[in-house]
Amino acid sequence: MAWESRHVSALAEVHEAATDRRLNMIEAINEALAIMLERDPDVIVMGEDVGYFGGVFRATAGLQERFGKNRVFDTPISECGIIAAAVGMGAYGLRPVPEIQFADYIYPGLDQLISEAARLRYRSAGEFIAPMTVRSPFGGGIFGGQTHSQSPEAIFTHVAGLKTVIPATPHDAKGLLIAAIEDNDPVIFFEPKRIYNGPFSGYYDKPVEPWKRHPDSAVPEGYYRVPLGKARTVREGEALTVLAYGTMVHVAEAVCRAKGVDADILDLRTLVPLDIEAIEASVRKTGRCLIVHEATRTSGFGAELSALVTERCFYHLEAPVERVTGFDTPYPHSLEWAYFPGPIRIGEAIDKILSE
Amino acid sequence: MAKGPELPARKGANTPGLSLHVPEPRFRPGDAVDFGHVDVGAPGRLSRPEESCHPRELHEHAYGLVRVLGDDNRAHGPWDPRLDADTLRAMLGHMALTRAFDERMFRGQRQGKTSFYMKCTGEEATSISAAMALAADDMVFPSYRQQGILIVRGYPLVEMINQIYSNKGDKLKGRQLPIMYSSREKSFFTISGNLATQTPQAVGWAMASAIKGDSRIAATWVGEGSTAEGDFHSACTFATVYNAPVILNVVNNQWAISSFSGFAGSERTTFAARALGYGLAGLRVDGNDALACYAAERWAANRARANAGPTLIEFFTYRAEGHSTSDDPAQYRSATEGSDWPLGDPINRLKNHLIAIGEWDEDRQAAMDREAAEKVRATTKEAEANGILGHGLHHPFRTMFEDVFEDLPWHLKEQAQQAVKEREIKWPGSLDT
Numbered sequence: 001m002a003w004e005s006r007h008v009s010a011l012a013e014v015h016e017a018a019t020d021r022r023l024n025m026i027e028a029i030n031e032a033l034a035i036m037l038e039r040d041p042d043v044i045v046m047g048e049d050v051g052y053f054g055g056v057f058r059a060t061a062g063l064q065e066r067f068g069k070n071r072v073f074d075t076p077i078s079e080c081g082i083i084a085a086a087v088g089m090g091a092y093g094l095r096p097v098p099e100i101q102f103a104d105y106i107y108p109g110l111d112q113l114i115s116e117a118a119r120l121r122y123r124s125a126g127e128f129i130a131p132m133t134v135r136s137p138f139g140g141g142i143f144g145g146q147t148h149s150q151s152p153e154a155i156f157t158h159v160a161g162l163k164t165v166i167p168a169t170p171h172d173a174k175g176l177l178i179a180a181i182e183d184n185d186p187v188i189f190f191e192p193k194r195i196y197n198g199p200f201s202g203y204y205d206k207p208v209e210p211w212k213r214h215p216d217s218a219v220p221e222g223y224y225r226v227p228l229g230k231a232r233t234v235r236e237g238e239a240l241t242v243l244a245y246g247t248m249v250h251v252a253e254a255v256c257r258a259k260g261v262d263a264d265i266l267d268l269r270t271l272v273p274l275d276i277e278a279i280e281a282s283v284r285k286t287g288r289c290l291i292v293h294e295a296t297r298t299s300g301f302g303a304e305l306s307a308l309v310t311e312r313c314f315y316h317l318e319a320p321v322e323r324v325t326g327f328d329t330p331y332p333h334s335l336e337w338a339y340f341p342g343p344i345r346i347g348e349a350i351d352k353i354l355s356e
Numbered sequence: 357m358a359k360g361p362e363l364p365a366r367k368g369a370n371t372p373g374l375s376l377h378v379p380e381p382r383f384r385p386g387d388a389v390d391f392g393h394v395d396v397g398a399p400g401r402l403s404r405p406e407e408s409c410h411p412r413e414l415h416e417h418a419y420g421l422v423r424v425l426g427d428d429n430r431a432h433g434p435w436d437p438r439l440d441a442d443t444l445r446a447m448l449g450h451m452a453l454t455r456a457f458d459e460r461m462f463r464g465q466r467q468g469k470t471s472f473y474m475k476c477t478g479e480e481a482t483s484i485s486a487a488m489a490l491a492a493d494d495m496v497f498p499s500y501r502q503q504g505i506l507i508v509r510g511y512p513l514v515e516m517i518n519q520i521y522s523n524k525g526d527k528l529k530g531r532q533l534p535i536m537y538s539s540r541e542k543s544f545f546t547i548s549g550n551l552a553t554q555t556p557q558a559v560g561w562a563m564a565s566a567i568k569g570d571s572r573i574a575a576t577w578v579g580e581g582s583t584a585e586g587d588f589h590s591a592c593t594f595a596t597v598y599n600a601p602v603i604l605n606v607v608n609n610q611w612a613i614s615s616f617s618g619f620a621g622s623e624r625t626t627f628a629a630r631a632l633g634y635g636l637a638g639l640r641v642d643g644n645d646a647l648a649c650y651a652a653e654r655w656a657a658n659r660a661r662a663n664a665g666p667t668l669i670e671f672f673t674y675r676a677e678g679h680s681t682s683d684d685p686a687q688y689r690s691a692t693e694g695s696d697w698p699l700g701d702p703i704n705r706l707k708n709h710l711i712a713i714g715e716w717d718e719d720r721q722a723a724m725d726r727e728a729a730e731k732v733r734a735t736t737k738e739a740e741a742n743g744i745l746g747h748g749l750h751h752p753f754r755t756m757f758e759d760v761f762e763d764l765p766w767h768l769k770e771q772a773q774q775a776v777k778e779r780e781i782k783w784p785g786s787l788d789t
Contacts, residue, residue: 044567070567076597081556081590088560091545092495094567108586115550116557122759124538124546125528129762153654184762229765273765309370 012330013307022212023219026198028170029059029135032177033097035223037067043181047074047082047099047135056101057137057196072344073320079109086132087116096132096179103190104150105137110210117186118161133187138166139247139294140331140340141194141204151246151295156188157271157304163187164271165226168195168249169216172269175226183228193245202251202342231275233282240288240353243268243279243305248292261354262280263290271301276308283309287318288353294331297325319356322349359364359515359779379618383690391698396642399423408664411637418628421672424647425705427713437489437651441715448710449645449724451480451703454504456728457513460736462518465681468690469744470520472534476501477677478694481646481702482607483577484508485673487630489653490575495565497545497576498552500535501607504760506593507544517739525742529751529758547753551582555591556606562602562660563594567586573660575603575653580627580670581612584620592634592668603653604636604668607643609675609765614688643673644699646706661757672699752788755781 023031036043045060045067054061076084079100088098100106102117106113117130140149156164165180165187167173172192176226180187194200198208211217234253239262244252249267256263264282268275283289289309291302302323309321324341332339383389397420405413424431429440439447458475465473474527476483482506496505506516518525520534528538538546542619545561548554558576565572583606595602606627610617620627633637637659641652649671656667676694678685710716743749757764757772764772778789 060690076590076593078590078593080586081594082560084553084556084587084590085560085594087564088497088557089560089564091557091566092564092568094564111550111585112553112556116548117551120546121762123528123536124540124547125531126759127538127540150445163761273761274767276766315789 009081013240014200015168017204019218019220021219022217023168023170023172023210025055025167025191025197027057028174028219029177029191030061030063031219034066035061036097036124036181036210037063037071037180037199039223042093042095043071043097044089044094045097045099045340046075046085048077048101050074055099055185056194059102059131059135059191060099078103079107080112082115083109083112083134085135087112087130089122090130091120091128092133095181098132098134100134100136102144102148103136103152104147106134106136106152110155113156113162113186113188114159118159121168122161125134129184129187131184133177133183133189135177135191135195137188137196138190139194140336141200141247143333143336144331145333146330151190151293151326153188153190153271153305154295154301157301161186161275164190165228165269166190166192166246166271167269168192168246168267169199169214170211170219171216172226172232174219175224176228176269178223179225179228184218187228190246194247195250199250200247201254202340202346203254204337204340204342211242226269229273229275230269231278232267234267235263237262237264238286239263240290240350241266241282241286241356242290244294245269245271246294248294251342252290252292252346255343255350258343259347259350261350264279271328276312279305279309280312283313283317283326287316288319288345288356289321290324290353291321292324292341292346294326297323299329300325319353322353324349360754374749379616379623381616381618381689383693385686385688385690387690389690389692389696391696394698396614396698397421397423399426400435402433402435402777404434404655408662409637411631411635411665414638415632418632418640419626421640422641422648422652423642423645423687424646424651425709429705429708431647431709432583435648435651437647437654439553439647439650441713443488444706444710445716447485447650448703448706448716449728450484450488450504450507451646451706452724453728453731454480454484455730456725457503457516460729460732461517462681464520464736469740470522470534471745472681473520474500474535474680475500476492476503477679478701479607479643479673480504480695481649481706482605482643482673485649486575486605486653487565489650490657491572492696493543494572494657495543495561495574497546497554497561498547499551499554499577499579499582499607500547501579502547502577503535503537506537506539506542506544508551509544511539511544513543513735514739515784518742521739521742521744521771523743523745524738524749524751525739526751529755533691535770552578552585552587554578556587556594558593558604559600559602562600562666563598566598566601569584571661573601573603573657575605575657577605578619579612580606580608580610581615581620583627583630592630592636595666596634596636597718599663599665601663602666603656604670605653606665606670607673608670609673611675611679611685611689613683616689617728626670628668631668637668638668640670642699643671644702644705646702647709664709674699746772754788
């Protein structure tokens with residue numbers, strides 16, 4: 001079977017009706033926010049620069065004008081205060097959707113996320129919950145240097161009580177964000193900013209490809225959900241399993257395409273809860289597993305995935321599980337592409353797995 | 357050891373060397389105590405500005421002390437809340453019950469019935485009088501020493517003790533350290549145990565109430581030591597930016613475990629004065645004066661409810677006992693500080709006031725104290741029927757995995773199976789109920 005013909009569109013999974021509407025990821029996120037503000041009067045959107053200005057990445061453009069300053073508003077530059085206010089609003093009964101302008105800035109809010117939001121339901125035995133969705137652009141590839149490029153997802157997957165969601169396409173960004181906002185648990189929603197405007201192949205020296213040529217930029221109008229905890233099969237194959245999320249889904253897919261490798265590529269979509277069934281089914285089928293993430297390697301989410309695959313699929317494995325990740329350094333500015341786990345690093349790992 | 361960077365030779369040798377100031381409390385164990393440096397001002401001296409006033413009109417109120425009850429046991433000045441005798445007796449009753457409860461629970465911990473307890477002895481007015489000045493459905497975000505709020509709001513004592521014992525009757529399923537209560541029904545937010553986190557949360561709740569056009573306000577309590585946390589700065593900033601209908605109560609009881617209030621900045625300014633820089637209304641109040649506590653909290657509640665803005669109240673009080681059952685204050689402070697405290701004891705002062713106005717007497721006080729002790733004793737027995745900590749009558753093992761998320765994901769289902777299996781190995785054949 002030809003490589004391209006085995007790409008599985010997310011649309012086919014979730015929707016009967018195909019659509020010709022093409023949105024980039026920002027537009028899809030903006031639409032999801034607008035739909036939820038419209039549907040649920042308890043949804044509020046807040047964050048630094050999200051109001052009149054519409055956000056530094058334009059994700060909230062037009063929302064304040066449409067829904068008013070009581071529903072969409074700017075906040076002080078205080079991630080601690082933003083998350084804490086969202087905890088209080090959730091206790092009141094609202095469904096806040098705070099934005100943290102860059103994932104790199106989320107750390108002042110960590111105590112409120114880890115010690116408070118994540119444990120509110122548990123410590124109060126269900127009397128109080130924190131139904132918030134914390135949106136935050138993450139990942140590198142835009143020359144953001146060490147303070148605008150990080151991928152801190154593993155900090156959050158390590159915390160009991162938090163869900164972590166990372167979309168890889170405009171279609172999923174909209175459906176997952178709606179599902180996250182409707183979820184009654186706190187959700188960390190990391191948006192891979194490198195692919196806001198187009199699916200990045202990892203070949204940074206080639207022209208950017210816009211979303212409109214990608215099948216998963218077809219975004220239906222109106223309300224729909226992509227359920228949390230369900231991975232997406234990007235491409236079906238037999239040679240090896242690739243587990244990835246966010247930007248790296250597209251990079252891994254491009255490398256496999258370029259090498260003509262018949263890979264079974266899973267876009268995990270949510271790290272907690274994780275679609276373990278899809279992972280096990282794929283690895284049992286292929287017997288080989290490559291894990292790709294942009295975050296630093298040591299104690300990264302790839303370590304968790306590698307352990308799970310080894311624990312649960314060991315007797316199906318024909319080669320050691322491989323991880324391709326960012327290096328264990330801060331994200332350097334000028335050497336961004338040397339840090340980035342690009343086609344060379346991924347290609348080498350694939351060769352190694354297939355040679356066993 | 358790795359070699360660090362080389363320090364440069366000291367420049368400017370003809371100027372005095374810099375010196376670091378590390379705060380030190382005035383009195384340590386064995387020292388004679390003299391609180392002559394504490395200026396408590398005269399009761400009734402400070403004006404009572406309009407509740408809608410600009411915060412800058414409260415300069416004196418942030419540095420001075422709002423007081424009502426004088427040494428003559430009479431109420432003085434414009435802050436007298438003019439409460440009727442029944443309300444005053446109810447206030448006294450709540451305070452007596454809280455103190456009796458604290459005594460019994462402290463003893464229970466010493467008897468091995470639970471792991472931990474915290475008294476609020478000497479600080480009863482800062483929660484009880486304040487809570488009485490709020491509406492019953494105003495949302496409170498307490499710290500860990502405001503059990504008086506639950507007493508005022510009529511939360512069943514037996515529920516409090518079940519929680520303290522982490523027994524099978526504990527509505528929080530034995531998950532929380534003793535005294536970290538939660539009661540949605542009584543508009544009492546789940547107590548964290550992490551310090552000051554509740555202060556910006558209270559502001560968020562108040563913002564939500566304002567967004568919805570509600571009439572309920574929020575109030576939060578934090579210790580003076582915890583005002584050093586960044587969360588407190590976030591709370592003050594958000595409160596003032598959004599003009600949130602919230603009251604930020606700072607209970608300045610002088611001690612944060614063994615660190616005196618100087619480590620939160622009290623050597624240079626008052627905690628109420630922090631309000632001025634933010635543009636919040638700031639009141640510094642005699643925290644052992646039940647009438648002043650009530651009056652200040654009511655002033656702030658009226659202000660918040662009228663959309664006139666948030667208030668920061670410093671209750672100037674004294675932690676008469678240790679930080680908790682795990683603490684021995686004799687190790688770090690003079691034993692006579694409590695008895696020498698210039699503002700006395702809040703229960704005695706309110707009792708003496710009621711006697712002075714002819715609405716109370718020592719016999720009735722003694723009867724009330726006996727009744728409170730008996731009520732606590734009987735309720736303790738009732739709670740003990742549900743078990744005490746570590747004696748098997750806890751919640752089932754599987755409940756450990758509930759409420760992490762709304763639904764149980766696969767990994768927690770697997771881990772729950774493991775826990776139940778371990779239980780079966782340890783106690784074969786017994787049911788996990």
